[in-house]
Amino acid sequence: MALTPLTRQFVSHFGEMGSRWGINRTVGQLYALIFVSDRPLNADELAEMLEFSRSNVSMGLKELQAWRLVRLKHIPADRREYFEAPEDVWQIFKTLAEERRRREIEPTLSMLRGALLEAPASATDKHAQKRMREMHDLIEMTTNWFDDVQRLDPETLVQFMRMGAKVQKLLELKDRMKLVGGKSGGSNRS
Template identity: 65%
Template sequence: MTPLVQTFVSHFGEMGSRWGINRTVGQIYALLFVTEQQLNADEIGEKLGISRSNVSIGLKELQSWGLVRIHRIPGDRREYFTSLGDVWEIFRVVAAERRRREVAPTLSVLRESLLVQAERPEDVFAQQRMREMHDLVDLANNWFDDLQRLSPESLAQLMKMGGKVQKLLSAKDKLFGGGSKDSRD
């Protein structure tokens, strides 16, 4: 690997551990992301200096996230791997998978907890806080649905707007006399 690629791969591995994925998985993904050609497991292990079994485990994890593609070369029994090519597609896949693994179970627990009849004062308070959390997570979840339907170009435009969105909302509030309870207006 070139020093440039080595720096990126190492950093991505360190960041991966902060994002809740194994360092090796992060390194494998980073290598595939910045490598133009398809790589087989042996090549990945050789470039990263990791065992074949660690490569296999990492590739299975990346496959479970939907972040790598498997390719076959006629006459070669090995599998070759590439990362998803488009950064917006990568963003969507990661966001959708995190939603499936983290947000959906949290919403389920919150919904179940809100169905319980609270009898003690501390449970009434707890449910009130859970309702607030549920409403926020549900709102964010619905917003995510809206974002997933946007084209990459529209999503990029929205992200570039940044603080301009707040100015637009403030102007709307001044014109129409305050905010709406229903944020989906």
């Protein structure tokens, strides 16, 4: 079963882009193919369609599962394992964000918190800590906020995103009415 030109185009783009993310070409192509497929695919099919070795496909699928980007689906009366991507693209996006957070953001925050606890040994260290605190606070604010947004139900979220820059007007409205939150900007986290 050969790839159609349409799918080939999509798959090879993901292969190239894959290297810009942390994932490699094989993994990118595997995901792309599973994503557009109209039915779950097994490892042999993937290996044949993409012309990768069977073992390479096995390793790639393992990585995609670690990222929670594909899931196993068993087909009755077939012993082989089939793979599919979740239907809901917004769910996929959230999974990607969660995994990146776990792998990249959290270790960085934790390093920064450690560094900020140390006693600065010099003026240079003091300045370095100031910069690290700025970075820490920005990352923490941004990720906490993303967490909150992620929890909105999809409809509210779409409505919210479509509003775009009008949010500014909404905030002005809020301030005028003092209906949401307590004193000076509302209570918040940590």
